[in-house]
Amino acid sequence: MQELGAAGHKLTGKRRAIVEILLAEERHWTAKEILVKLRARFPAVSFDTVYRNLSLLKQMGLVHEMVLGDGGSRYKLCYSQDHHHHLVCLGCGQTLEIPVCPMQQISGMGLSCKFKITGHRFEVYGYCEGCSSP
Amino acid sequence: MQELGAAGHKLTGKRRAIVEILLAEERHWTAKEILVKLRARFPAVSFDTVYRNLSLLKQMGLVHEMVLGDGGSRYKLCYSQDHHHHLVCLGCGQTLEIPVCPMQQISGMGLSCKFKITGHRFEVYGYCEGCSSP
DNA sequence: AAACTAAATAAGAATATTTCTGATTTAGCG
DNA sequence: CGCTAAATCAGAAATATTCTTATTTAGTTT
Incomplete structure (x- = not known):
């Protein structure tokens, strides 16, 4: 939370609430899920505010965006700064981190020429176990 | 081309033209690029026709769809049926096939439990060499 | 504590991509 | 040639995201 102030960004109630929502459940959220949760506290908050803040947090490296094949994205707070990938439940957004990166395999192949x-x-x-396949 | 007739699909002029466009350049096309090219021969053709045919070809396994991070997709004819991944030029859509699949590395990790x-x-x-970074 | 300023927000329009709807046309077949 | 299911058209609609302009607010300064 203090990272925001340090970079000259204001810690508004809505911004704080978005971070708190992301902190409370360590999973990949859709923008809409965040908006719904946020409206429990700020009924009139706009979609734009969600996207603006996600974009800022992403740019600061605090949030990871996962672009899904159906045209939507999911966002997750990401304090572990080391590079990793994700296994994501398409039902609830729960994630497992995958410590392996395929680029290690790739780098020896000479593609970069x-x-x-x-x-x-x-x-x-x-x-995941809780969400059965549709 | 004959695969289409065999599966009970009609080989219309527009469908043939879309396949010919994809055959002519072995790269990942955006839907819009295909539409523009197609309109050189059929000026009034609709976006719907492009998407409908891409969807059919994808479903038949003849076309590979790559979903990009910016919300768009790119499509490429894909006769080599063996599983592979791609390195894509974000400028022109040119691709290199990557014969490695990271799932081989993953399968031993016990994630499937x-x-x-x-x-x-x-x-x-x-x-790629022709397209310099923006 | 009041004033100031840059950042953040609201409200709704705008954009882009893709899908849907209902009417019309066409390929392939008998 | 006529039939029928498939394909197409034209435009509306759905979806996700971004932009615009005016207004509000957090943090700072006086």
């Missing part, structure tokens, strides 16, 4: 590699994505999808 | 794994995605992004 032909391409300037700027990023990668590795995500595993499934359903 | 906790999750029923239904899918995964591994994509590497970059810029």
